[in-house]
Amino acid sequence: xxxxxxxxxxxxxxxxxxxxxxxxxxxxxxxxxxxxxxxxxxxxxxxxxxxxxxxxxxxxxxxxxxxxxxxxxxxxxxxxxxxxxxxxxxxxxxxxxxxxxxxxxxxxxxxxxxxxxxxxxxxxxxxxxxxxxxxxxxxxxxxxxxxxxxxxxxxxxxxxxxxxxxxxxxxxxxxxxxxxxxxxxxxxxxxxxxxxxxxxxxxxxxxxxxxxxxxxxxxxxxxxxxxxxxxxxxxxxxxxxxxxxxxxxxxxxxxxxxxxxxxxxxxxxxxxxxxxxxxxxxxxxxxxxxxxxxxxxxxxxxxxxxxxxxxxxxxxxxxxxxxxxxxxxxxxxxxxxxxxxxxxxxxxxxxxxxxxxxxxxxxxxxxxxxxxxxxxxxxxxxxxxxxxxxxxxxxxxxxxxxxxxxxxxxxxxxxxxxxxxxxxxxxxxxxxxxxxxxxxxxxxxxxxxxxxxxxxxxxxxxxxxxxxxxxxxxxxxxxxxxxxxxxxxxxxxxxxxxxxxxxxxxxxxxxxxxxxxxxxxxxxxxxxxxxxxxxxxxxxxxxxxxxxxxxxxxxxxxxxxxxxxxxxxxxxxxxxxxxxxxxxxxxxxxxxxxxxxxxxxxxxxxxxxxxxxxxxxxxxxxxxxxxxxxxxxxxxxxxxxxxxxxxxxxxxxxxxxxxx
Numbered sequence: 209x210x211x212x213x214x215x216x217x218x219x220x221x222x223x224x225x226x227x228x229x230x231x232x233x234x235x236x237x238x239x240x241x242x243x244x245x246x247x248x249x250x251x252x253x254x255x256x257x258x259x260x261x262x263x264x265x266x267x268x269x270x271x272x273x274x275x276x277x278x279x280x281x282x283x284x285x286x287x288x289x290x291x292x293x294x295x296x297x298x299x300x301x302x303x304x305x306x307x308x309x310x311x312x313x314x315x316x317x318x319x320x321x322x323x324x325x326x327x328x329x330x331x332x333x334x335x336x337x338x339x340x341x342x343x344x345x346x347x348x349x350x351x352x353x354x355x356x357x358x359x360x361x362x363x364x365x366x367x368x369x370x371x372x373x374x375x376x377x378x379x380x381x382x383x384x385x386x387x388x389x390x391x392x393x394x395x396x397x398x399x400x401x402x403x404x405x406x407x408x409x410x411x412x413x414x415x416x417x418x419x420x421x422x423x424x425x426x427x428x429x430x431x432x433x434x435x436x437x438x439x440x441x442x443x444x445x446x447x448x449x450x451x452x453x454x455x456x457x458x459x460x461x462x463x464x465x466x467x468x469x470x471x472x473x474x475x476x477x478x479x480x481x482x483x484x485x486x487x488x489x490x491x492x493x494x495x496x497x498x499x500x501x502x503x504x505x506x507x508x509x510x511x512x513x514x515x516x517x518x519x520x521x522x523x524x525x526x527x528x529x530x531x532x533x534x535x536x537x538x539x540x541x542x543x544x545x546x547x548x549x550x551x552x553x554x555x556x557x558x559x560x561x562x563x564x565x566x567x568x569x570x571x572x573x574x575x576x577x578x579x580x581x582x583x584x585x586x587x588x589x590x591x592x593x594x595x596x597x598x599x600x601x602x603x604x605x606x607x608x609x610x611x612x613x614x615x616x617x618x619x620x621x622x623x624x625x626x627x628x629x630x631x632x633x634x635x636x637x638x639x640x641x642x643x644x645x646x647x648x649x650x651x652x653x654x655x656x657x658x659x660x661x662x663x664x665x666x667x668x669x670x671x672x673x674x675x676x677x678x679x680x681x682x683x684x685x686x687x688x689x690x691x692x693x694x695x696x697x698x699x700x701x702x703x704x705x706x707x708x709x710x711x712x713x714x715x716x717x718x719x720x721x722x723x724x725x726x727x728x729x730x731x732x733x734x735x736x737x738x739x740x741x742x743x744x745x746x747x748x749x750x751x752x753x754x755x756x757x758x759x760x761x762x763x764x765x766x767x768x769x770x771x772x773x774x775x776x777x778x779x780x781x782x783x784x785x786x787x788x789x790x791x792x793x794x795x796x797x798x799x800x801x802x803x804x805x806x807x808x809x810x811x812x813x814x815x816x817x818x819x820x821x822x823x824x825x826x827x828x829x830x831x832x833x834x835x836x837x838x839x840x841x842x843x844x845x846x847x848x849x850x851x852x853x854x855x856x857x858x859x860x861x862x863x864x865x866x867x868x
Contacts, residue, residue: 214471215249216489217480218463222246223492225442226341227499227526231519238445241459243344244405244452245438246496248463250348251409258356259417262363272356274551278542279493280349281554283533284342287497288314288561291338292568294505298763300586300756301573303336303508308568310339313346315562320346324397335513338504341496343397350399351406373411380404388453395452402452405460412464424472430465431473437462494538495530502526506773509764511757515774583785584833589755591634591841593848594641602626602653603688603695611681617651618644625697626651628660628685631845633701636746639851640699643859651695653688655681659702661728662686662735667718668711679715686732690739697742697862700732703844704748704799726802730809743810744862746854747803747817750792750830751844758785758832786831789823814861818854822846 222242229239261267288311295307313322320343326333334340362372381404387395395401422430441459449455469476479485488495502522506514514522541550568574575587602615603626609615614634617623618641625648627637633654640650657671658678666675689695712724721727729745736743763769770776793800807815822839823830832840834849841847846854 212471213486214476214480215253215467216492217476217482217485218245218249218466218489219492220485220488221438221480222249222463223496224488226496227523230341230500230503231523232516233447236442237447238442238459240447240451241438241441241445241456244456244459245463246344247348247402247405248409248412248460249467251351251406252413252467253409254352254355255359255410255413256416258359259363259369259413262360267356267360269356269360271546272352274546276349276352277551277554279538280345281558282537282541283494283497284314284345285554285557285561286533286537287494287501288339288558288565291501292561292564294501295338296577298505298509298761299573300589300759300761301575301577302590303573304577305569305573307338308565308570308573310337310342311565312562312569313565314339314342315558315565317346317349319343320350320397320399324393335504335507338501338508340504341500347397347399347402348406351403355406355410370411370414373407373414377404377407377411380407384452384456385454388450392450405452405456408460408464409467412468416468422469427469427473430469431475434462434465434467434469435475435479437465491527491530491534494533495526498529498533499523499526509761509769510773510775518772518774521772583758583760584836584838586759586838588849589759589838589841589847591845591847591851592638594638597641598652602651603692604653604684605688608684611677611684612653612655614652614654614656616641618649621647621649622694623649623651624694625649625699626653626689626695627699627701628652628689629654629701630658630660630703630706631656632703632748633660633699635841635845636699636701636851636854638848639853639855640859642848643852643855653685657703657706658682659706659725659728660685660700660732661712661725662731663715664712664724664728664731665715666710667713667720670706670710682732686735689741690735695741697744698736699744699746700729701746702748704751704796707802708798726805729802729806733806733810733813742862744814744816744858745803745806746858747815747819748796748799749818749822749844749846749850750787751795752787752830752832752840753785754843755832755838755840755847756842758838785833786829789819789825789828789830792819792823792830816854816858816861818846818850821853821857822850 222245225236225239225242225245227239228236229242233239258267258272291307292311295304299307309322310319313319319339323337323340323343326337358372359369362369380400380402383398384395384401384404387398387401437458441455441462445451445455445458466473466476466480471477471481499522502525503514503519506518506522510518513519541554597618597620598616599619600615601617602609602612603617604612604615614631614637616637625640627633627640627650631654634652637650637652637654644650655673655678657673658681659666661682665679669675689698707725707729711720712728713719713721714724714727733743733745764773764775803815807813819830822834824834832838837849838847839850
């Protein structure tokens with residue numbers, strides 16, 4: 209196939225869109241569709257080559273994969289090595305463990321399947337995943353495991369390949385459209401819902417071989433229409449839309465029109481074939497690989513999105529690195545004489561990186577690594593120790609379990625107590641599990657942002673939680689708890705901000721009532737007591753910064769790194785990671801008033817305040833750390849260190865079946 213400079217220009221458009229979106233998402237809201245354009249280009253070029261080889265009897269699956277290895281592996285291995293090395297000196301244990309998993313998945317070209325089960329592509333957590341962009345490489349290589357073999361099988365049976373391409377395209381597009389409505393993460397990351405984009409390029413390659421004749425006016429019109437579609441997609445689509453879905457047809461059809469219009473069409477010749485566009489297109493693959501790890505690590509190190517000039521500098525650095533990678537590595541291995549020495553070492557290195565990443569994950573992030581200037585052990589800022597003692601059930605019907613993000617019960621013996629509430633209940637629960645005695649086990653039923661109320665519904669949004677589903681979850685939880693005769697004790701735990709701030713109304717009404725939060729908790733307490741359950745209320749912990757903001761990464765100890773990322777390190781730990789006990793009381797005045805009223809309503813009910821065990825009462829200070837360990841795990845949620853301290857103090861105070 210003859211070289212087409214305009215396709216390199218289209219690559220430049222695609223990679224530029226992705227890079228700008230990642231660096232400045234508000235500037236080019238739909239820049240992420242550059243990946244979809246890449247898929248079409250890839251499907252077109254690779255299928256063209258395969259069909260040409262099949263026509264001339266030169267097709268070899270061995271040669272095909274050797275070319276893919278020479279094209280994909282060298283730059284990928286180099287970026288994975290760089291990412292692993294930078295992570296070694298800058299990431300905390302849990303972060304490095306996650307990076308190890310992502311490196312192993314990327315080396316095996318299944319990153320899209322791993323990210324499918326994690327936070328979404330557009331989630332804020334995505335900014336702290338340096339290899340998130342490699343999901344697209346996983347989709348592409350999964351396609352090329354199947355496609356050459358399937359195409360050769362059909363071709364050699366002298367069958368028309370068009371029906372095969374069309375059937376695959378329609379089926380994959382249908383899966384995409386169906387999934388986007390109910391499982392958007394699956395629609396985004398699943399290869400089955402993405403293959404149609406590569407097959408669209410394959411269909412274009414097949415149709416071009418029929419040598420359909422278009423006059424110059426038609427070609428110019430196709431070229432202009434394609435460029436308009438691509439520009440509209442990049443400027444008008446955004447992360448709030450259901451993507452890919454039907455919307456993905458806009459950039460992919462635009463790419464098809466541009467490719468199908470030939471190199472002599474107006475936009476292709478006057479814009480895409482310009483030297484600067486061709487140059488960017490040639491380095492597009494290493495540029496795609498380099499830009500996101502740099503931006504992601506900058507966000508991790510700075511603790512926030514870097515300043516605009518920092519992001520511009522990082523893009524410039526990624527362009528330089530991409531050019532060097534292309535000149536010194538990719539061009540020398542990809543082109544020239546075909547020799548095993550260009551194939552074997554990249555394969556060995558990629559397998560080695562996959563193994564190293566997997567071992568890093570299995571060995572829990574290599575906690576022995578040094579490189580931190582910390583006020584406490586970074587490995588103590590974790591939550592969830594004790595998962596080996598529980599199973600993912602909590603006594604609610606299986607078809608209702610989706611209502612609860614946290615649903616666990618001890619597998620060792622029948623639970624006699626349950627913690628019910630929101631994410632603060634989950635943070636408390638693990639200490640109770642680990643410190644509980646035989647025949648005094650615990651279960652957990654909790655939903656994020658959903659206070660354990662009855663007869664009251666939240667009428668304002670909170671933490672993206674659906675108020676109706678919250679009310680439904682509370683009804684299901686109450687029914688499950690009151691009907692379980694094994695449960696003797698119920699511990700209620702919820703965040704202060706869930707009670708004070710959101711608006712509540714009596715069930716069946718939409719009129720906000722100031723006392724509704726008290727009424728909702730009181731109704732739950734009375735219902736549980738009537739069912740013969742002992743009830744304990746655990747108050748919320750003091751609100752302090754996320755522990756990550758109190759950890760000093762080694763790299764950030766160097767002044768040049770602080771200058772580079774435009775970050776000013778605070779010289780006082782107390783100024784950012786501790787508050788006075790008086791400040792805690794002042795910040796929770798409204799919340800404590802609710803608790804006081806509940807105490808008047810139920811004077812014999814145990815109300816436990818964890819602040820005295822989490823704060824230094826003699827000094828009147830509440831800190832993120834205590835005795836060299838972090839008391840918080842994420843946000844203002846306590847860690848396993850803290851929930852152990854609380855459990856050791858709370859369990860002896862509880863009467864009945866859970867008394868230690």
